[in-house]
Amino acid sequence: MAVAELSCTETATCFRPSQLSLSSSSSSSRFSHHFRRSFRPLPRTRNPTISCSVTSDKVQTPTSVQAETPKGKTECYGVFCLTYDLKAEEETKSWKKLINIAVSGAAGMISNHLLFKIASGEVFGPDQPVALKLLGSERSVQALEGVAMELEDSLFPLLREVSIGTNPYDVFQDAEWALLIGAKPRGPGMERADLLDINGQIFAEQGKALNASASPNVKVIVVGNPCNTNALICMKNAPNIPAKNFHALTRLDENRAKCQLALKAGVFYDQVSNMTIWGNHSTTQVPDFLNARIKGLPVKEVIKDHKWLEEEFTEKVQKRGGALIQKWGRSSAASTAVSIVDAIKSLIIPTPEGDWFSSGVYTNGNPYGIAEDIVFSMPCRSKGDGDYELVKEVIFDDYLLKRIKKTEAELLAEKRCVAHLTGEGIGFCDLPEDTMLPGEM
Numbered sequence: 001m002a003v004a005e006l007s008c009t010e011t012a013t014c015f016r017p018s019q020l021s022l023s024s025s026s027s028s029s030r031f032s033h034h035f036r037r038s039f040r041p042l043p044r045t046r047n048p049t050i051s052c053s054v055t056s057d058k059v060q061t062p063t064s065v066q067a068e069t070p071k072g073k074t075e076c077y078g079v080f081c082l083t084y085d086l087k088a089e090e091e092t093k094s095w096k097k098l099i100n101i102a103v104s105g106a107a108g109m110i111s112n113h114l115l116f117k118i119a120s121g122e123v124f125g126p127d128q129p130v131a132l133k134l135l136g137s138e139r140s141v142q143a144l145e146g147v148a149m150e151l152e153d154s155l156f157p158l159l160r161e162v163s164i165g166t167n168p169y170d171v172f173q174d175a176e177w178a179l180l181i182g183a184k185p186r187g188p189g190m191e192r193a194d195l196l197d198i199n200g201q202i203f204a205e206q207g208k209a210l211n212a213s214a215s216p217n218v219k220v221i222v223v224g225n226p227c228n229t230n231a232l233i234c235m236k237n238a239p240n241i242p243a244k245n246f247h248a249l250t251r252l253d254e255n256r257a258k259c260q261l262a263l264k265a266g267v268f269y270d271q272v273s274n275m276t277i278w279g280n281h282s283t284t285q286v287p288d289f290l291n292a293r294i295k296g297l298p299v300k301e302v303i304k305d306h307k308w309l310e311e312e313f314t315e316k317v318q319k320r321g322g323a324l325i326q327k328w329g330r331s332s333a334a335s336t337a338v339s340i341v342d343a344i345k346s347l348i349i350p351t352p353e354g355d356w357f358s359s360g361v362y363t364n365g366n367p368y369g370i371a372e373d374i375v376f377s378m379p380c381r382s383k384g385d386g387d388y389e390l391v392k393e394v395i396f397d398d399y400l401l402k403r404i405k406k407t408e409a410e411l412l413a414e415k416r417c418v419a420h421l422t423g424e425g426i427g428f429c430d431l432p433e434d435t436m437l438p439g440e441m
């Protein structure tokens with residue numbers, strides 16, 4: 001094989017030696033799984049200029065490789081340009097049909113953990129090929145290419161295609177899952193209301209793009225904060241997608257609550273079940289120790305220190321993100337990625353008998369008397385078909401109801417604040433207090 005040096009200053013048709021030697025072979029049987037992946041940039045709003053320098057006289061020119069690409073696929077990115085018909089190749093395999101997974105904020109810290117879990121088969125299963133569609137901001141394009149390169153270098157057999165782009169209408173094309181992580185962090189001195197507006201605009205646009213481009217039954221998990229209201233905005237801008245398909249991630253909060261209960265009870269955390277986080281992914285969230293169980297028993301029967309439950313436990317879960325920042329100097333990324341995996345698996349694997357999981361979902365028709373038309377974390381159960389039902393057999397006491405009311409009030413205020421982004425008039429911000437997101441200082 002010819003040895004070539006490569007340098008690229010922009011995304012476009014750049015080739016590395018392995019890819020070039022592959023392109024000269026017409027026999028697809030010589031390709032191993034990972035050779036059949038493609039990394040191609042999606043069309044962007046601005047045209048990239050190409051600057052590649054390959055220092056070898058033995059390699060083929062990019063032009064000859066381009067000529068071999070299947071019809072309609074004129075651009076490719078990275079090591080493996082698409083020089084074969086991926087669909088024809090798929091027909092010879094007994095694997096499941098490829099699924100398209102869009103991830104926004106793909107160059108960020110959470111995605112840096114998540115993408116490799118998805119590509120490895122840990123999330124959707126060891127026989128489920130995946131295509132990753134990575135959305136970044138204009139500022140993160142170079143980093144996005146770096147992510148794609150690392151994915152290439154990992155040689156995941158299940159990873160069949162990676163595309164990158166900055167236009168959500170292109171990136172979300174045919175997406176069956178949309179993991180919306182990308183958002184702006186709250187800067188110094190920025191009010192929560194400002195953050196709601198800035199990030200709300202991102203999610204309004206992405207909702208429209210999902211509506212126009214994604215699979216009609218796409219499942220959407222909103223991670224970028226403030227995630228409940230961002231999910232509401234996204235949903236309102238995607239009227240053709242069922243409202244039930246939109247989730248705000250509160251699974252990290254559930255996992256944190258389980259961990260704290262296990263520590264206090266002196267059991268391993270797999271003994272804690274039926275954990276609900278009610279409400280907003282903020283410091284008003286309510287970790288429900290009334291309905292949770294330890295070794296199948298009500299928590300209050302196992303942990304007799306009820307003062308601890310009401311005061312320390314609740315606050316510890318609510319402020320866990322901030323405590324972590326103090327130690328790490330940055331917000332939780334690995335455990336958030338793990339919780340996104342948990343959230344997806346909870347929808348594609350039947351919920352264990354008698355148990356449930358928490359997710360921020362649309363409140364219309366909820367059996368708990370929570371205000372309609374907001375995205376609120378509630379207990380859910382799934383048959384493993386991507387859908388869920390709200391759990392009916394939960395109990396309430398005054399303590400729980402009072403706290404649920406507080407987080408509900410916050411979400412209703414957030415909703416009023418973003419009315420201009422949900423098509424419901426002029427936004428008016430009267431947030432009860434400037435509560436922090438878990439993870440903020």
Ligand SMILES: NC(=O)c1ccc[n+]([C@@H]2O[C@H](COP(=O)([O-])OP(=O)(O)OC[C@H]3O[C@@H](n4cnc5c(N)ncnc54)[C@H](O)[C@@H]3O)[C@@H](O)[C@H]2O)c1
Nearest residue numbers: 105107108109110136137140182183223224225249252336
């Ligand atoms: N729900 C939860 O449990 C939870 C937990 C932790 C973090 N978060 C939130 O997740 C978000 C991402 O966290 P992170 O640590 O990965 O942040 P990060 O700053 O490392 O990454 C965010 C990425 O998003 C990109 N981005 C910004 N605007 C974008 C847009 N319009 N389209 C696409 N990409 C865009 C940025 O360029 C950046 O690469 C933050 O809003 C954070 O508050 C939520």
